[in-house]
Each structure stands twice: as structure tokens, then as C-alpha cells.
Amino acid sequence: MKKLVIILLLAFSYWHLAFSQIGTWKAYMAYHDVQQIQKAGDDLFVMASNDLYQYNLNDQTIYTYDKTNGMSDTYITHIKWCPSAKYLIVAYQNSNIDLVSIENDVINISDLYAKVITGDKKINYITIHEQYAYLACGFGIVKLDVQNHEISESYMLNQNILNISIENNMLYAKTDDGVICGSMSKNLIDPNNWQKATTSPSFDDDNKDYNTYIETVKKLNPGGPKHNFFFNMKMHLGKLYTVGGGWYQFDNFKRPGTIQVLNEDGEWTIYQDDIKPAFAPKYQDVNSIAVDPLNENHVMVASCSGVYEFLDGKFKSNYTAGNTDYFESAASNGDPNYVRTDGIIYDQEGNLYCLNSSSKTGIIKRSSDGKWSGFMNKALIDKPDHAMRVMKGSMMDSRGLMWFVNAHSDHPSFFCYDYQNNEIYKYDNFTNEDGVSLGNVWAECICEDKDGNIWVGTDKGPVYLTSAELEDPSRGVIQYKVPRNDGSDYADYLLAGIDITSMAIDGAGRKWFGTNGNGVYLISADNNTQIQHFTTTNSPLLSDVIESIAINQQTGEVFFGTNQGLCSYISDAVEPSEEMTEDNVYAYPNPVDLNNYTGLITITGLTFNADVKITNAAGFLINEGRSNGGLFTWDGKDKSGHRVASGVYNVITATNDGNKGVVCKIAIIK
Numbered sequence: 135m136k137k138l139v140i141i142l143l144l145a146f147s148y149w150h151l152a153f154s155q156i157g158t159w160k161a162y163m164a165y166h167d168v169q170q171i172q173k174a175g176d177d178l179f180v181m182a183s184n185d186l187y188q189y190n191l192n193d194q195t196i197y198t199y200d201k202t203n204g205m206s207d208t209y210i211t212h213i214k215w216c217p218s219a220k221y222l223i224v225a226y227q228n229s230n231i232d233l234v235s236i237e238n239d240v241i242n243i244s245d246l247y248a249k250v251i252t253g254d255k256k257i258n259y260i261t262i263h264e265q266y267a268y269l270a271c272g273f274g275i276v277k278l279d280v281q282n283h284e285i286s287e288s289y290m291l292n293q294n295i296l297n298i299s300i301e302n303n304m305l306y307a308k309t310d311d312g313v314i315c316g317s318m319s320k321n322l323i324d325p326n327n328w329q330k331a332t333t334s335p336s337f338d339d340d341n342k343d344y345n346t347y348i349e350t351v352k353k354l355n356p357g358g359p360k361h362n363f364f365f366n367m368k369m370h371l372g373k374l375y376t377v378g379g380g381w382y383q384f385d386n387f388k389r390p391g392t393i394q395v396l397n398e399d400g401e402w403t404i405y406q407d408d409i410k411p412a413f414a415p416k417y418q419d420v421n422s423i424a425v426d427p428l429n430e431n432h433v434m435v436a437s438c439s440g441v442y443e444f445l446d447g448k449f450k451s452n453y454t455a456g457n458t459d460y461f462e463s464a465a466s467n468g469d470p471n472y473v474r475t476d477g478i479i480y481d482q483e484g485n486l487y488c489l490n491s492s493s494k495t496g497i498i499k500r501s502s503d504g505k506w507s508g509f510m511n512k513a514l515i516d517k518p519d520h521a522m523r524v525m526k527g528s529m530m531d532s533r534g535l536m537w538f539v540n541a542h543s544d545h546p547s548f549f550c551y552d553y554q555n556n557e558i559y560k561y562d563n564f565t566n567e568d569g570v571s572l573g574n575v576w577a578e579c580i581c582e583d584k585d586g587n588i589w590v591g592t593d594k595g596p597v598y599l600t601s602a603e604l605e606d607p608s609r610g611v612i613q614y615k616v617p618r619n620d621g622s623d624y625a626d627y628l629l630a631g632i633d634i635t636s637m638a639i640d641g642a643g644r645k646w647f648g649t650n651g652n653g654v655y656l657i658s659a660d661n662n663t664q665i666q667h668f669t670t671t672n673s674p675l676l677s678d679v680i681e682s683i684a685i686n687q688q689t690g691e692v693f694f695g696t697n698q699g700l701c702s703y704i705s706d707a708v709e710p711s712e713e714m715t716e717d718n719v720y721a722y723p724n725p726v727d728l729n730n731y732t733g734l735i736t737i738t739g740l741t742f743n744a745d746v747k748i749t750n751a752a753g754f755l756i757n758e759g760r761s762n763g764g765l766f767t768w769d770g771k772d773k774s775g776h777r778v779a780s781g782v783y784n785v786i787t788a789t790n791d792g793n794k795g796v797v798c799k800i801a802i803i804k
Contacts, residue, residue, distance in 0.1 A: 154704045155733045156767060159674040161200035162700040165356040171344045172215040177236050179222050180351055181213045187356045196356050197238060201674040204240035206232050208676045208698040214260040216267060219280035223267045229255040245285050246276055261298040270295035289322050299335040308337050359394045360404045364695025367684035370425040372398045374684060374693060377435055379419030383524050383542050386438050391417035405447045412452040413470030414439035421476050428484040436475040436488050460508035464492035477528030477538045489525040489538060496521035513560040516545050531582040539577040546577045548590050565610040579636050584643035591634030614661045628661055638683040641763025642707035646692060648680025654694060676701045710742035710764035714787055714795040721785060725801035734767040743790040748783055780804045
């Protein structure tokens with residue numbers, strides 16, 4: 135029996151390496167660009183790409199920090215080690231503050247961040263004196279007692295303090311207009327105790343640790359992507375393909391061109407980025423990506439300087455105005471740095487399509503044999519002879535039709551392109567089923583749900599088309615009405631007034647909505663229930679501004695590309711299997727050590743809406759339910775809510791139409 139327990143515990147340990155627990159979060163932060171280094175005993179704290187990691191000089195271990203393991207915020211601007219208090223002061227862009235110990239403990243001090251004051255709260259510099267950290271801010275100075283984890287004083291000087299120096303019991307502050315000072319023996323809260331300095335100390339940055347250890351740090355590999363930019367993402371064969379740049383109605387993001395691929399083993403592949411475009415001065419603002427279905431190592435991306443081709447991660451060619459027919463600049467002077475391509479996508483035969491806004495072609499095709507052609511239709515025309523100005527977000531639906539939006543305030547619309555018959559249909563009637571116009575609307579993203587409905591994300595909330603509306607563009611759109619269930623006949627439009635920026639459908643048919651400033655919503659397949667609403671205040675979500683969403687349908691991991699980087703959430707739904715077999719239906723963790731594990735037990739490999747019954751060895755029913763897509767979770771309790779006893783439990787499955795499925799077993803240890 136002892137030998138069996140050891141084997142089971144070893145298997146349990148292996149599960150922890152192979153699977154992530156439902157409900158857990160992960161952040162994929164960049165640590166590429168080293169900005170500051172602070173030595174703390176035998177450890178180095180490194181601020182890189184506005185993120186933080188810790189390196190031990192003795193055992194050479196690396197520990198990365200992010201919101202999923204204790205940090206309070208994102209985008210770090212300054213770090214400083216306080217030797218007396220033995221804490222690292224971490225200042226964020228929004229004036230939030232964390233104190234971090236060598237033992238990885240994090241204490242948040244949010245007073246400055248939360249306080250409403252007149253003036254700029256931005257932290258420009260940190261100076262350490264004894265157990266105190268003096269923070270140079272846009273309005274004055276904050277004295278932080280690091281030892282006691284509290285702000286002890288604030289000096290409201292109504293000046294932008296750039297730097298602080300302490301000499302001979304005098305506090306010197308460098309401002310936009312010169313240097314002011316005050317005696318630390320006086321009450322510096324009183325502005326009258328500050329005066330213009332007659333002499334000035336050195337305000338040189340203390341770069342000793344950086345200069346000493348930068349060569350050591352350059353050799354480290356804390357992992358992660360190269361950039362925290364994830365404007366567009368696609369899953370393909372278990373890999374997450376991402377690009378970082380983008381554009382909108384008025385301008386480009388001006389982000390560096392980057393293709394970053396998260397592999398199944400958790401490692402990143404960074405595509406070549408030292409590229410000289412054909413005519414544009416910079417390789418930047420890559421906004422959409424397409425993986426060749428005939429060769430996964432062949433990747434095409436769209437940008438604001440045309441289309442780029444990659445093979446095995448290496449740059450191959452740049453197709454744009456000036457070297458390839460059909461591409462055209464959106465600028466009146468033909469500027470080749472303004473060739474606005476977006477919505478790049480392949481069909482199943484390996485033909486490539488991309489959108490070229492404000493051009494005379496509109497839709498450009500590259501056939502699988504490498505030949506270019508173009509398509510234009512009166513439905514695409516905005517200005518005379520030129521296509522819509524912000525065409526983006528292409529997707530292929532289950533019917534083999536290509537959909538995209540025009541995200542421009544002058545002509546908000548979305549389109550269906552039947553590329554096999556070279557026909558296009560325009561939908562620009564944003565009047566709902568009650569005859570109410572949505573007014574001035576932005577159409578920002580588009581997707582198809584499990585029932586074949588086409589959903590469009592707008593700044594007024596999500597709308598959709600059924601098959602009837604698809605056939606008649608003049609009928610307008612539908613805003614789903616969620617019943618209040620309060621005894622009245624009233625209902626509310628689903629997420630009305632919420633700016634929807636991205637959407638994805640999971641294996642259970644549920645809808646994930648990313649927003650501009652409201653985080654992420656998870657809505658049930660029937661649209662009636664808000665299952666989750668993740669924000670930065672109630673979850674480790676990196677930002678409430680969501681630029682993209684992608685789902686690994688085999689693992690249930692939902693990726694959120696935010697304007698502060700990439701994070702993910704392990705959901706309780708995966709793509710259902712076509713059939714249940716002994717090879718694909720299994721439970722994890724298995725065995726389950728209830729002394730050390732309190733999470734959910736997952737049964738995967740199920741068909742859609744499968745019936746699941748859990749019985750004990752004697753055949754008595756312990757619990758039951760239906761699968762979420764291809765996944766069912768059990769909390770290890772019986773129907774009365776009590777933890778079950780040690781033993782082996784049977785998981786008996788059946789399809790939603792009553793056909794017998796398979797049986798797997800779960801071993802419980804207590």
C-alpha cells in the first residue's frame with residue numbers, strides 16, 4: 135500500500151507540471167530591455183521592459199514578478215533598494231507603489247495612487263535616506279517610511295520635482311525652474327520653509343549597480359516575449375501567433391514591428407525584426423497575421439507599409455506600393471509609408487487575402503501559386519473610386535465566407551465577401567429589432583458563434599445577425615435582450631453602451647468580450663448570463679483595455695492581449711470531441727491528494743453537452759452534471775457538499791442524445 139501511495143504522489147506531481155488548474159492566471163511579460171539594476175545583498179533586482187525580475191548571484195536562480203504572483207500593478211517606471219529597511223521600492227506609471235523583499239514578499243502602498251489631488255502624481259525619481267524613500271513627483275515630494283510601510287509626509291510644492299538630493303541635513307529638489315531646498319530639521323510640509331537654493335549638489339543618477347552588473351544581466355534569460363505588444367493574436371496547431379502594432383482612424387500606433395509565437399512548451403519564438411522595408415523608413419505597426427494552412431512555417435503579416443512574408447521565422451519579402459501590383463498608399467501624395475493593409479487571412483486552399491484601405495482595389499489576393507490579383511466592388515467604395523478607410527479584422531466563417539469591418543466614424547459598416555463568386559455584401563444599417571438606431575457607432579471587430587450567427591463588436595455594445603438578417607442587409611442588426619427575471623416583462627440589451635474591441639467563442643459556445651476600459655466579460659452561450667467580468671481590480675488582468683483575445687480550444691487557456699502586455703486565464707471549457715473513447719477521455723489531477731489539493735478535478739475529452747455521472751465503487755451516485763463543451767469539472771464533493779472519502783470513483787459518460795459513452799476512474803487520497 136505504501137508503494138502505491140508513493141506512485142500516486144509521483145503521478146500527482148507530474149500532473150502539476152503538465153496541466154494548469156482551472157481558474158488560474160498567467161502573465162507572459164517581456165524582460166528584454168534592461169533599464170535599471172539594484173543590488174540587494176546576493177540578489178539583483180532588474181527592471182526590464184518596465185517589468186521586474188530577481189537574480190541570485192550565488193545559485194543563479196531567476197524569479198519573475200507580475201500581477202499573478204503578488205505585484206499590484208503593471209508598467210514599472212522606477213526601482214530603488216532601501217538597505218536599512220531591506221525592501222525594494224517599485225514605482226508604477228500610475229503612481230501605485232509596491233515594496234518587495236528578497237524573499238519575494240510584496241506589500242502594496244496605494245495611498246498616492248488612490249489620493250485625489252491637484253497636480254501631477256507621476257513619480258519622477260526615488261532617493262533613499264536611512265529608512266525613508268523620497269519620491270520626486272509632479273506636484274512635490276512624498277516621504278515614504280519604508281520600514282513601517284507607510285507614507286509619513288507629503289510636501290505640496292506645486293512644482294514638478296525632477297530629482298532629489300540630500301546633503302548636510304538639507305533636502306534639495308531639482309525642478310523645471312531650478313533648485314529649491316529646505317532644512318530637514320524644519321517642518322517641510324510648510325511651503326514657507328522651502329527656498330531657492332544658492333548652491334546645488336550633484337543630481338547625477340546612481341548607476342553604480344547598473345554599470346557593475348549590466349554585462350552579467352545581459353547573459354540572463356528570464357524568458358517571456360521581447361515586447362509587451364499583442365494587438366492581434368491567432369491560435370494555430372497549438373501555437374499562439376501574435377503581432378504587436380496597429381492603427382486606427384486618425385494615426386498609427388508607431389510600435390516596433392514584431393511577430394512573437396508562444397509554443398506549446400511555453401517557450402517563445404521571436405521572428406526576425408531587423409528589417410528594412412521596401413520603401414518605408416521603419417518596420418513597424420504589424421497589425422494582423424496569417425499562417426499558411428499548407429505550411430505552418432510560412433507566415434504573412436499586414437502592416438501600414440504593406441505585407442511582409444516570413445519563412446522559418448526569417449524575413450523573405452515586403453509587398454507594397456511600388457513593387458507589387460494592386461497595393462496603393464492611403465495618402466494623397468502616394469507616401470509608401472502609408473500603405474494601410476490589414477485583415478490578412480488564408481482560406482483552406484492556401485489563397486491569401488488582405489484589405490488595402492483607401493485604395494482603388496480594396497481586397498488583394500495572392501493565390502497559392504504566388505500570383506497577385508485584386509477585387510473592387512461598389513459596396514466597398516467610400517470616396518470616389520477608393521475603398522473604405524479603416525478596413526480590418528477579417529475572419530472566415532463556417533460557410534466559407536470572409537467577414538471584416540470598416541472601423542471609421544464616417545461610414546461604420548461591416549462586409550461579407552464571397553470570394554468564390556466574387557460578390558460582396560455591405561451591412562451598414564445599425565438599427566436594432568425595435569427600430570431604434572444605435573446612432574454614431576464604431577464597428578470594431580467581428581466573429582461567428584456556434585450557431586452561425588455573426589457578431590459585431592461596436593462602441594455601443596455587441597450586435598449580431600441571424601441567417602435571416604444575413605440574407606437581407608437592410609433588416610438591420612439585433613441587440614440581444616437579457617430578461618431581468620424580476621417578475622416584470624422588462625429586459626436589457628446585452629452589454630449596452632460597452633465599447634467592444636475584441637471577441638472570441640470558446641468550446642462551450644460562450645462569448646468572451648474584450649472592451650476598451652471595462653476589462654473582459656464572459657457571457658453564456660444563450661446570452662442570458664454574465665458568468666465572469668474580469669477587471670484589474672478583481673483579478674490579475676493586466677489592463678482593462680483589451681486589444682485582442684485568442685483561445686486554445688484544447689486546453690481552455692484564454693489569452694488577453696492588453697495595452698500593458700499578455701496574460702491568460704484557464705477557463706472551464708474546451709472544444710468538444712467528436713466522440714468519446716478510452717484514449718481521449720481522462721481526468722486530471724489523477725490521483726487526487728485532497729490533503730494538498732483543493733481545486734477542481736477536470737474530466738476532458740467529452741462530446742458537446744455530454745451527461746456525466748460520478749459513482750463510488752459500489753455504484754452509488756455521488757455527483758452528476760453536463761459538460762462545458764468537451765470538459766466537466768468536479769469539486770470532489772457529493773451532492774450534499776461533503777468531501778468524498780478515499781477510494782476509486784467511476785466517471786460514467788453518455789452523449790447528449792443518450793448514447794453510452796466511456797468510463798474512466800479517479801483515485802482519491804485523504
